[in-house]
Structure formats: structure tokens, C-alpha cells
Amino acid sequence: MIYPSAAMYPFFNREQLLHRQRIVDFAQEHLGSRLRDFDRSGTFALEDWQRCGAQGILGSHIPEAYGGKGLDATTTVMILEALGYGCRDNGLTLALGGQTWSVQEPILIYGNEAQKQKFLPRLCSGEWIGCHGVSEPASGSDALSLQTTAVKSDGGYLLNGRKSYIGMAPLADLALVLANADPASGKWGVSAFLVEKGSAGFSQSEPRPKTGTRTNPIGDLVFEDCFVPQEHLLGGEGIGMSLFTQTISWERAFIHAGHLGAMQCLFERCVDFAKERRQFGQPIGNFQSVSNRIADMRLRLETCRLLMYKVAAMKDAGADAAMECAMANLHISEALLACATDAVRIHGARGYLEEYGVERQLRDSVGGVIYAGTSDIQRNLISSLLGL
Ligand SMILES: Cc1cc2nc3c(=O)[nH]c(=O)nc-3n(C[C@H](O)[C@H](O)[C@H](O)COP(=O)(O)OP(=O)(O)OC[C@H]3O[C@@H](n4cnc5c(N)ncnc54)[C@H](O)[C@@H]3O)c2cc1C
Numbered sequence: 001m002i003y004p005s006a007a008m009y010p011f012f013n014r015e016q017l018l019h020r021q022r023i024v025d026f027a028q029e030h031l032g033s034r035l036r037d038f039d040r041s042g043t044f045a046l047e048d049w050q051r052c053g054a055q056g057i058l059g060s061h062i063p064e065a066y067g068g069k070g071l072d073a074t075t076t077v078m079i080l081e082a083l084g085y086g087c088r089d090n091g092l093t094l095a096l097g098g099q100t101w102s103v104q105e106p107i108l109i110y111g112n113e114a115q116k117q118k119f120l121p122r123l124c125s126g127e128w129i130g131c132h133g134v135s136e137p138a139s140g141s142d143a144l145s146l147q148t149t150a151v152k153s154d155g156g157y158l159l160n161g162r163k164s165y166i167g168m169a170p171l172a173d174l175a176l177v178l179a180n181a182d183p184a185s186g187k188w189g190v191s192a193f194l195v196e197k198g199s200a201g202f203s204q205s206e207p208r209p210k211t212g213t214r215t216n217p218i219g220d221l222v223f224e225d226c227f228v229p230q231e232h233l234l235g236g237e238g239i240g241m242s243l244f245t246q247t248i249s250w251e252r253a254f255i256h257a258g259h260l261g262a263m264q265c266l267f268e269r270c271v272d273f274a275k276e277r278r279q280f281g282q283p284i285g286n287f288q289s290v291s292n293r294i295a296d297m298r299l300r301l302e303t304c305r306l307l308m309y310k311v312a313a314m315k316d317a318g319a320d321a322a323m324e325c326a327m328a329n330l331h332i333s334e335a336l337l338a339c340a341t342d343a344v345r346i347h348g349a350r351g352y353l354e355e356y357g358v359e360r361q362l363r364d365s366v367g368g369v370i371y372a373g374t375s376d377i378q379r380n381l382i383s384s385l386l387g388l
Contacts, residue, residue, distance in 0.1 A: 027086020053126015067121030084261025091215025093258020103130035110235035133163035144187035190240030201226030212363030330378035333368035
């Protein structure tokens, strides 16, 4: 067994490595048992989600006062990576990461005491599922050009518009939604609202079939004169741009943690397969075309991990790390896709068949170069931070 090895994780002390192993054991024993069926049917593993909540995993980065464990970003990322290694349900780990960084984190940073007390314990325990609605049919990469409006009404706001391609939208109990309360001010007029399932004028679409991470249903949130009470405005009016910028940096850096764990698992399978599978009277790992691919996979895993935990350490130290977050997202998402493609090649026809689970990893990797900002957008960000 290659994983977990202290040499590969110099960032962690012995206690953290033991914790990591406990998470791997938990995930292997209790999560992902119906992954193949759920991937086929596009079913979210709700019981696994609740198990993660009961284990305190969802609340890793939330203070104990709000139902969390009060762990730092580094340990939280380690937990998500270990989960991905143990259960390999990339849809589940995407949902866990999405809620952790783009729903709970903004409530923690921008919420008032009443909002934190009301929402965070339910989210951390796994009782509720949260989603983050920014993208719209006409605004994707140019996220803050959104058209959903929030008009002041007696005691709150009336929201109108549609959010599209939102992870967990069909099942969410709580949606953190950006809407413009002052369109004349452009993106400076954007505000953030917490909308509960069942609110009048709020509907959630059925899941929309997609390429990968099928266990994480994606869909639309529709607002038709949806009344949101004043106490569900997150932060002040016009805080949306700052909230988005801050939130997306956490999401960018760490959203792939679970997939990286799953990729480690796939890498180990590739090493085993290259030793076992024989062609031309010898193991295929003897052919440099195969072993070079595996060496490249190993290097990508290493660089991804170094980058991800470097950003985690920076975040823990209070740094903004905007450039590092963008680099981490760009490098990790592209590396995951490249590793999954290599894994399919190494496994030949087996890599292409559903029954071996290798092709699922490839399908699951594709979305990573799109969500939390496409690779093109990460490059733009890095360039603009360089003053270009
Ligand atoms: C699996 C999945 C889960 C998602 N989950 C969520 C979620 O939970 N919440 C949410 O709000 N959204 C979510 N999204 C939506 C996601 O954030 C958007 O798809 C993404 O921001 C890109 O927007 P778009 O699809 O409209 O593409 P577009 O912005 O239309 O881009 C199309 C192409 O043009 C390129 N492009 C656009 N602008 C530029 C530019 N300035 N420079 C260079 N190239 C450019 C893009 O890189 C891309 O190749 C999810 C998407 C996926 C696939």
C-alpha cells in the first residue's frame, strides 16, 4: 500500500496522519458502497452524506460554537482528500467540498450571529444540504453580470431570475444566491441571499443529465417573485462582489481535494495493473510508453498535493493567496484530467468499460476544468495578477 505514507505528506504530524488513516478507514467501510449503481442512475448518496455529517466531516472548518470541529484549512483539506481516496464517489466529495467552501464559509465570514446559529449547525450535521447559486444562462465566466434581481419589498426582497448548472440544486434545503438589488450600479449592486427550500416563488428543477460526477445532481433554481425576508440578506446590501471574490478563492483552491484522493487510488491501480498485465511475454510496465505515463501521473499527483497544501497553509496564516488559489485550481483540474486520460490508456479496453470504474474517473474529471472558473479564466486571473 502506497498511501498514506508520511514521506508523501511532510506537512502533517503523526497525529494528523493517524487522523487521515481513520478517515480513509471510515470512507472505505461506510461510503460509496453503491457507487456504480448511483453513477448509472444519477443518484446522490444521501445516507453517505448524513454519515459524513455525523462524523463531523462537514463541519471540519466551522467553529464548535456553530456545530463544527474548528479544524484549520490544512486538516480540512486532508480530510476531504482522504475521503476521496477511501470512497471514490467524486459526486459526494464534490458536494462536501462545495458546501464546505461555498456555502458554509461565506455564512461564517459574512453571516450575523443569528444566521450562523440558524444555518451552520444544520449544514454541519448533514441534516441540510446547501448549494451556491451564481451562474445563470447568460452569465457564466462573467459571473457578476448576473441578471437575477432583488427588489426591496415590505420586510425583505422579491427575487426574480434563474440560476443554472448549480451543483446539488435539485436537492438543496438552502440556497446561497447572488442577485442584483441595484442594477444601475452593475456588479457593485450584487447582494447575497439565503433562500430556504419551500419558500413561496422558489422552485428547484429536476436533475439535468450530464457527463460525469453524476452522483452530484446539477440543476436550476428559479425565482418568481420569491420573497426573502430581510434577516436572510447575507452581509449588507452590495456585499455580493466581495463575498464572491473571497468565497471563490477557497473553492478554487480546495474543491478538487476529494478528486485528488480518488486519483491517488486510481494511480495505485495503474501501478498494479502495469505489473500484472502481460503482453509480448512481459508485464506492460516494462514498456517505457506505459511506465513513462505512470511516472507523469506520479509527478502530477505530487505537484498537485504540494500546491494544494501550500495554499492551505497560506490560508491558515490569513493570506489571501489569490494567485496561488488560481494556480492550484488550474494545475490540479488539468492534472486530474490528464491522469484520468492516462489511466484509460494504460488499462486499454478495460479502461473504456464501465465495469472497471476507470472511465468514470475520466468522466468525473472533465467538469473540473469548468466549475469554480474555467481553466481559461484561471489563466486570465494569474496574468492579471502579474499586471498583464
Ligand atoms: C459540474 C459543474 C458544477 C457546477 N456547479 C456550479 C455551482 O454549484 N454554482 C454555480 O454558480 N455554478 C456552477 N457551475 C457553473 C460553472 O461555474 C460555469 O459553467 C462556469 O463558470 C463557466 O460558465 P459557462 O458554462 O457559462 O461558460 P462560458 O462562460 O460561456 O464560457 C464558454 C467558453 O468560453 C471561455 N471564456 C469565457 N470567457 C473568457 C475569457 N474572458 N477569456 C478566455 N476564455 C473565456 C471559457 O473558458 C469557456 O471555454 C457548475 C458547472 C459544472 C460543469
